[in-house]
Amino acid sequence: MTRRDFSGPGDLRAMQDLCSRTWSPASRFHPGQLAWSRYYRPVDPVVLEDGEAIGLWTEEGRVVGFGWAEAPDWLELQVDPARPEVAAEVLEWFEEWSDAEEQSVLAVEGDAPVEGALAEAGFSARLDLPYFTHHxxxxxxxxxxxxxxxxxxxxxxxxxxxxxxxxxxxxxxxxxxxxxxxxxxxxxxxxxxxxxxxxxxxxxxxxxxxxxxxxxxxxxxxxxxxxxxxxxxxxxxxxxxxxxxxxxxxxxxxxxxxxxxxxxxxxxxxxxxxxxxxxxxxxxxxxxxxxxxxxx
CATH class of the missing domain: 3.40.630.30 (Gcn5-related N-acetyltransferase (GNAT))
Known part of the structure; x- marks a missing residue:
């Protein structure tokens, strides 16, 4: 398994493939959400904005996890349920990249690999903050x-x-x-x-x-x-x-x-x-x- 930095539309498509092949009602992302999040505003399709980073973890040519730091204080991630250990690697990567003193991550309730990695990394679920609900x-x-x-x-x-x-x-x-x-x-x-x-x-x-x-x-x-x-x-x-x-x-x-x-x-x-x-x-x-x- 290797990690690489985002390099353009091909990597977004690989991230979407992960979301598609592992989708369930409890998945964090649908492939369409990634397209909207990437292109709803004017962006260079290849180069990320300042203060933004995307890391992809791959195995045998397929993405098995990714972290999308939309800002130094905000991370989105998804990992293949068959490779739960990737969640901890994504959080380690984010900690090394980010210089923010307060950091936030969205996670689906019941996603045990992600929740476990978050707790181990010192994150706490905030029931007092706004939340979303899949329907x-x-x-x-x-x-x-x-x-x-x-x-x-x-x-x-x-x-x-x-x-x-x-x-x-x-x-x-x-x-x-x-x-x-x-x-x-x-x-x-x-x-x-x-x-x-x-x-x-x-x-x-x-x-x-x-x-x-x-x-x-x-x-x-x-x-x-x-x-x-x-x-x-x-x-x-x-x-x-x-x-x-x-x-x-x-x-x-x-x-x-x-x-x-x-x-x-x-x-x-x-x-x-x-x-x-x-x-x-x-x-x-x-x-x-x-x-x-x-x-x-």
Missing amino acids: LLDLDSLRPVPDLPGYAFRPVRPHEAAARADVHVRAWSDIAPSQVDAASYGRLMQAWPYRADLDWVAVDAAGAMVASALVWLDPGTGVGLVEPVGCTPEHRGRGLAGAVTLAALHALRQAGARLAQVTPRGDEAYPGPRRLYRGLGFEPTARVLTWTRSIA
């Missing part, structure tokens, strides 16, 4: 798309990167400034496993995009990830976010998927998305908790 929906029980007068639902067209980016920005910028732009969305549309037929928007009577839902289908597992969903402020309260998500999920089922996954906040400080998805039939499964440690 699953059997697409055989998918509800119909409601009729909302004055609106229509359709997939994005390949030439619409700028308009698609704009509706995302308008939906999210009242929460925090969005880094999505036309260039980054165009690159995202070229990334595996993006499919334009699973990227849906709601349009108003004038044809303007006012809500959106992006779904990522992993053909290896037949599981689609909903990430992200948004509605522009002036059109909220009319059921558009749920309706456009259902439209995208119907397209997902037609594409051959069997399950859909989404991971909204699970704590009571931000209940809106959780209520939306449970209202569509999603059922909660595993929680994703923040673990922290201090290095003085």
Whole structure:
């Protein structure tokens, strides 16, 4: 087993392969989440940003674990359940690379190899911090798309990167400034496993995009990830976010998927998305908790 540093899109694809072949309802990542996390903002596809690092552990040509330090104080990781010892190596690598005195890691509750390595490295699960909850929906029980007068639902067209980016920005910028732009969305549309037929928007009577839902289908597992969903402020309260998500999920089922996954906040400080998805039939499964440690 060897470790190497991230060197471009081929390594992202290898990380996604790990996520696909080991996916379960308790997995940290779906391949689509990695694509979104890498390309939602303008980036060099080969070179990581300052203050960011990715390490990959490989065995016989396949990735068996990775650590993604999105910042010196924040790590994401996933390891092959068949190679649980890699989790400790990822944390050792992160400690050597990071100079942050306070560090955080997200881990799925019940992921014994990762939780054990975190505890051994001095991290503690923080039940007092916001957390996320994986939710699953059997697409055989998918509800119909409601009729909302004055609106229509359709997939994005390949030439619409700028308009698609704009509706995302308008939906999210009242929460925090969005880094999505036309260039980054165009690159995202070229990334595996993006499919334009699973990227849906709601349009108003004038044809303007006012809500959106992006779904990522992993053909290896037949599981689609909903990430992200948004509605522009002036059109909220009319059921558009749920309706456009259902439209995208119907397209997902037609594409051959069997399950859909989404991971909204699970704590009571931000209940809106959780209520939306449970209202569509999603059922909660595993929680994703923040673990922290201090290095003085």
